Amino acid sequence: MGLFSKKPPCPICGGKIPLILPSKIEGEYICNNCYNKIDMDADKESNLTMQGFREYLAFYDQNQILKGQFVVSERIDFGLWDTKIIFDYQNKLFCMSKNPDKTVFEGRQLKSFTIREDSTPLFEGSAAGIRRYTSTVTERAMAMAPQIAQIAASKRMARTLDRLDDGKVNNSTPVQYFDIPEPFQAFHVELHFDHSYWTVLKCDMDGPRFNNTLPDVNNYLRSYQQSIEEIEKLVAALRMVAFPDAAEQSIGPGMVGMGVLQTNMAPPADAIEEIKKYKALMEDGVISQQEFEAKKKQLLGI
Ligand SMILES: [Zn+2]
Incomplete structure (x- = not known):
């Protein structure tokens, strides 16, 4: 004492x-x-x-x-990512918390923001404008479809053979682990300030993951789309409080929307190649004709 x-x-x-x-x-x-x-x-x-x-x-x-x-008009909750930001549109304020219990920023204190998929820019915003870059994540995930379908098919085949063996499931067949890396790992959000106590605030948010026992490109694309919707919400909210007069500009090849397939253009050469691979899978009895037709339509965007 x-x-x-x-x-x-x-x-x-x-x-x-x-x-x-x-x-x-x-x-x-x-x-x-x-x-x-x-x-x-x-x-x-x-x-x-x-x-x-x-x-x-x-x-x-x-x-x-x-x-x-502070009156909360928008709460952006990245769910599993555990990142929460609240916005007050009326007073043009925001706070990096689920309640206004941390530093409350005024929109005008935000100088710029960037959102990247790994190191590739997806959004850049400042008073000069909001730039939206075309993402290649959807394309790259789609390109993985045949490889993923083959893994799923050989797993099914292994299970079938296993059962034929003695009618019981055993572990004689080696398990195939799915260890193909995703098209990208994380979204990186950076907020740059003109502020006495803050220069930059960074947060990383995991990108979607393939299910490592039963990978599926459509499931992947669905969760990617959900993430993109959250990101778009964040961009709209930042714009509302900080850069309400900024014009939006799309940058990148074509005018492909984020996570949306092109529907009005000739199918790319690799789509044809992928269809051929699926056709072979159908002929081998790995997938049904129905599954093949569905995949073909999807790849051709029809
Ligand atoms: Zn004290």
Whole structure:
């Protein structure tokens, strides 16, 4: 008791310094209540001086007013990605949390944003405009279809042979693991600020994954489409609070919508090749004629 009680009170508020792992600024202990108010770029936090912290607290008090005004008009919840952003369209505010309990940003403090699929740009936004780049993810996933169908077919075949063997399922057939990498791994969102305490906020969101026991391109494309819808919602919300006058511009070959197949053009040469592969699968009895016809229509976009 004697040792600990000698710690001076918090130099900011006079509050009690915690006994265990107290936080320090410039070598001075501060209380948890003060420390918990810190919400800024990690490098700004690590260089924080006591004078800087006092200035930050003035900003924090101002920000409390914005928290009080905040009316949630849009909540973007990336579900499994565990990223939540709330927007207030009326007051043009947003906050990277499910409630306005962290720093509330004013739309005008956002300088620009980028959203990438791995390293490939998908969206770029600033007051100069919102650019939307054509994604090749759908195309690349479709190109994997024959390979994936073959894996599924050989799995089915292995199961059938297994049963024919002695009428019981056994594990004599080696299991084929699906280890083909997805067309991309993650969406990378970056928000760049013109702000005293924030330069950039980054969050990564996993892209869809193939089911590794029963991969299916259509399931993959369905979850990709859902992700794209969330991303579009995010872009529209950022635009609403930060760049309401920005024009939208599509960049990339053709005018192919995100995740939507072309329907008014000649089928590409590789679609024909893929149809041939499916035809061979049908002739081998791996897929039914019905499955083949459905795939053919899908590949031809008819
Ligand atoms: Zn304090």
